[in-house]
Amino acid sequence: MKNNAIGKEYPSVSYEVTREMILAYSHAVDETSPYFADEETEVLYAPHTLVGAYTLLLMPHVVADKELGLDTTKRILHVHQEYEWKRTAVAGDVLTIRGRIADINSRDERKFIVFEGDIVDALGEQVVVARSTLMVG
């Protein structure tokens, strides 16, 4: 994996946070609060980890990046996560993920790669910043 990929940005990805997506996510993580799981509520909030989890929509770009050289047949572990929320996403939000490689470093013959997703709403206002550290090897 190439250290000179630090700072590299990937094409942004947009998607709509739908009620169905939120309800299915809440079901998968056993979230039962009415904020996140009430089908009848007017404003349905996305569970806090949902928007960060969907930064995985960037992964096809990352995996296809030959310059980065991430080998997905190897052991890849998610070892650290950071979220900073400006607000919680709600059903109907159209979000855009701007993803980049924030850092790559090595410790004990293992590589650590930090992906940063800056997630903004349709007005361009920041919703959350998500940073995921993957350990490779």
Added chain:
Amino acid sequence: MVKSDVRAGLELPPVTHRVTRNNIVRYGRLVTGFNPLHDDDEFAQELGFEKIVAHGVLHLNYISEMLCCYAGHPNRVKKIYIDFVKAVYPGDVITARGVVREVREEGSSMRIVIDVWSENQDGVRVTDGGTAEIEAGS
């Protein structure tokens, strides 16, 4: 809910869930999966794990659930930084925990800094070293 006498050392009501294979499969269908560690037992065993491993973010939501219950509204949960330190397997019972580290006044509201982690049915921490922040008051 946050009480006015919140102070360092206060323990948040914990949140406990059993992670089933069904949870992991359902979760994997929602997010774009690229890592067979979450759906292929043989692959997981080749890497030295007992069986498939739950997505870290799946059980990280137990911590955000705990924070949101305590804060009283989703928009009051502002930050989580945390390490995933041990594999979570289907059948594990995970408890999210938090202890208030610091309470800061910020204008008319309060910023509450909380040490967070989660542990399995044997009391072994599966996430650790976590810092969370919630907003209260105003």
